[in-house]
Structures are given as C-alpha cells and as structure tokens.
Amino acid sequence: xxxxxxxxxxxxxxxxxxxxxxxxxxxxxxxxxxxxxxxxxxxxxxxxxxxxxxxxxxxxxxxxxxxxxxxxxxxxxxxxxxxxxxxxxxxxxxxxxxxxxx
Amino acid sequence: xxxxxxxxxxxxxxxxxxxxxxxxxxxxxxxxxxxxxxxxxxxxxxxxxxxxxxxxxxxxxxxxxxxxxxxxxxxxxxxxxxxxxxxxxxxxxxxxxxxxxxxxxxxxxxxxxxxxxxxxxxxxxxxxxxxxxxxxxxxxxxxxxxxxxxxxxxxxxxxxxxxxxxxxxxxxxxxxxxxxxxxxxxxxxxxxxxxxxxxxxxxxxxxxxxxxxxxxxxxxxxxxxxxxxxxxxxxxxxxxxxxxxxxxxxxxxxxxxxxxxxxxxxxxxxxxxxxxxxxxxxxxxxxxxxxxxxxxxxxxxxxxxx
Numbered sequence: 001x002x003x004x005x006x007x008x009x010x011x012x013x014x015x016x017x018x019x020x021x022x023x024x025x026x027x028x029x030x031x032x033x034x035x036x037x038x039x040x041x042x043x044x045x046x047x048x049x050x051x052x053x054x055x056x057x058x059x060x061x062x063x064x065x066x067x068x069x070x071x072x073x074x075x076x077x078x079x080x081x082x083x084x085x086x087x088x089x090x091x092x093x094x095x096x097x098x099x100x101x102x
Numbered sequence: 103x104x105x106x107x108x109x110x111x112x113x114x115x116x117x118x119x120x121x122x123x124x125x126x127x128x129x130x131x132x133x134x135x136x137x138x139x140x141x142x143x144x145x146x147x148x149x150x151x152x153x154x155x156x157x158x159x160x161x162x163x164x165x166x167x168x169x170x171x172x173x174x175x176x177x178x179x180x181x182x183x184x185x186x187x188x189x190x191x192x193x194x195x196x197x198x199x200x201x202x203x204x205x206x207x208x209x210x211x212x213x214x215x216x217x218x219x220x221x222x223x224x225x226x227x228x229x230x231x232x233x234x235x236x237x238x239x240x241x242x243x244x245x246x247x248x249x250x251x252x253x254x255x256x257x258x259x260x261x262x263x264x265x266x267x268x269x270x271x272x273x274x275x276x277x278x279x280x281x282x283x284x285x286x287x288x289x290x291x292x293x294x295x296x297x298x299x300x301x302x303x304x305x306x307x308x309x310x311x312x313x314x315x316x317x318x319x320x321x322x323x324x325x326x327x328x329x330x331x332x333x334x335x336x337x338x339x340x341x342x343x344x345x346x347x348x349x350x351x352x353x354x355x356x357x358x359x360x361x362x363x364x365x366x367x368x369x370x371x372x373x374x375x376x377x378x379x380x381x382x383x384x385x386x387x388x389x390x391x392x393x394x395x396x397x398x399x400x401x402x403x404x405x406x407x408x
Binding site: 007010011013014017018021022024025028029042046049050052053056057060061063064065070071073074077078081082085086089090093094097100101 | 194197402407
C-alpha cells in the first residue's frame, strides 16, 4: 500500500477530475455547432461526454480505489465481470429495445 | 503431470493459508458488494437509456429542467449540478487523504479528513433535496392532453411560455410560475385569445401543433404544474419516475455513506483503530465512498449532459 510518498498523487487526480468536469460543463452549456454532427446514432458531443466520463471513472477506480496497485488476481476479479456484463447489458437492451411496442 | 514443486505452489496459492488476491476478507467482501451494486446501477441507467430512445420526441431535455441556482435569477443550466459534482469529488479527495493518513497511523489527520468528508456528504445530500424540491414544485407548467401527452406552450416568436406569462402577459408574468397555481379555465382562455400561441412536444425534434389544434387538445386535456410519479410538466412521465428512482437510490447511498463515515469517525475519536494497530476500517468505508462518487459521475453524464 505504501508505495506513494506524500499526497501529491491525490491532488494530481483531483485536478484531472476537476478539469474534465469543467470541460464537460462548458461543452454542455455552449454545445458547439460542429460537435452536433450525428455519428453511430448520437452526436459527436455525446460520444465525447461518454469518453470523458470513462476517463474520470478510470481515475477514480484505479487511483482513489487503489485497484492499480492490487494483485493481478483481484484486478481480474473486479474488471472482468464489469467490463463484460455492463457493455453486454447495454448492448442487449439498446438493440432489443428497438423492437419494443412494435 | 505437474511437478511436485508446481503442486506445492498451487496449494500455497489456493489451498488456503496464503493470500492469492493480496487483500483481507473485509476488503474483498466490500469489493464484491460494490461489484453487485455497480451492476444494479448499470441496470437502472441502461433502462433509462432504453426508455429515452423509445420516447425521444417527448423526453425532457435535462438542461431545460434543471436550471436553478440558489441566489441567481434566470436560467443557469448545468451550474448547480456541476457544483454538486465538485462537492462529491472534493469529498472523495478528503476520503483518500484520510485513508492515506490512516496508513501512516496519523490519528489527528484521519480525524480531520474524515470530518471534512462527512461535511461534503451532508452538503451533497442537502443539494439533492433542494433540487428535488424545485423539480417537484415545477417551473413553467404544461398542458396534458387526454392521451396523457405533455405539451408546452409557445408564442408566435417561438419562445417557451410559462403559465404566468400566458395569463399575465409577457411584461407582467414571470418566466417561472413562482409557486402560483393556475386553473385550466384561465390558461385556456388566455391561450384562445392569442392566435399566435401554440403547443409543442418537449423533446428533441418534438412536433408542433397549429393554434386551432392546440386549443382543441387543451380543451380535452388539463394543466399540469410540477412533477410527481403520475404527472410531470417536463415531458414523458417516465422521466420523473427515473429521476426520482435513480437519484433517490444514489442519494440513499450517499446518506448511508455519511452515516457509516460518521460511525468510523466516532471510532477514530475513541481511538479504537489506534488500539487495534491499523486503520483498515477507514480504507473499507473509503472504497464505498469512492463508489458513490463513481456512480454520480455516470448519473451526471447520462441524466444531465447527454
């Protein structure tokens, strides 16, 4: 556990999370015209929002929740179920959902 | 066949006695609980996405729903939620600092950072209560047709009107109804007298009706102000149900997190962990607290941004 010195690494993640949130809010308010082009069923802006969210989530899980420094076995035990089941659930609901009420 | 050296290695790892995952029982169980909780929340959020795609033309646009900021007049889209997000990230940071201080057996620092984490949690829950309050009392009001579809009132210039502006006129009325209750008769009469007013669906690319069609729809329908589980003025009623359920479930997590944090904080004050020789309980409750922050990151994106 004690592979860090001081608290600078905590504040580094804080600034990263803060800046990403700031960018998201600014984009959400401004909604730049060129980012509203439609690709794969949604706008470029929405895809950017989702990517930024995943970056924030990765920092929280890896650094704050310390998974980056855990043993390989624990990493797999945590990442495999989430990374397989959640995208699968999303995929199945959003594709099968197209047939709802038809 | 495996050599005897490998067999011993195997037994050492999984036969008990050693720690193949390098984590203690309590921490492992916390992680497995969080894993199942993560799947629960993703179930809720994907169900939200499913319904939203299904009812795109009547699904409310979040930035037209959450526009208030304490002490500021007018529309402030996203600002308040951004502040809530900042508070939760900040309290996550103080939690890591508490865990970090615990590893160094620095009781005073743990006490200090745990206290700040609890304060942050309280402010977040309070902010959520404030947001629910505004969501429930409502803003502009809307017309609900006989088929239970929500339509918003617009004028000839294409501006969205509140009941207050429809009844009292653009100069006298407020953009928000300010707690004033309007009857169907007075809003309908005001709308009939102004040829330019029409009704439109609230969602992205929602359909607009002519003045005559709008009046006919209004006559068969009713007025709605505010939101509850059955009616909501913002649009498709599932939106309010999902809002109450997902943010409510998350808010309950934050609230229980604050309670658990307080119990741990109290134990730190009593010196329980000092006597035990380690602050692992702080680490475990820290995992839960970061998870609450993690879920909010996703709720923030899918409810307010996308």
